[in-house]
Amino acid sequence: MKKENKYINIKIRKRPWYNWLLWIIWLAWLIFWAEIFIGSRKELEVRAYYISITIFILSLIIGFLIWLWNTKKHK
DSSP, rough: OOOOOOOOOOOOOOHHHHHHHHHHHHHHHHHHHHHHHHHHHTOOHHHHHHHHHHHHHHHHHHHHHHHHHHHHOOO
């Protein structure tokens, strides 16, 4: 009869302080551009709206891809 392992191993990764700082800067960047494109939309500034929403969406996608790449790298 084979003995089964009843323990679960949990890996806890500590992140350096600069990762948290970069995350906060990225979040502030997104909030800044969200405020710009919302304001441009309300003021009917079409060019400013499209430029700011493009920057916001690209920043969001690039940040998400970097997060996915880092989680895949550390598995």
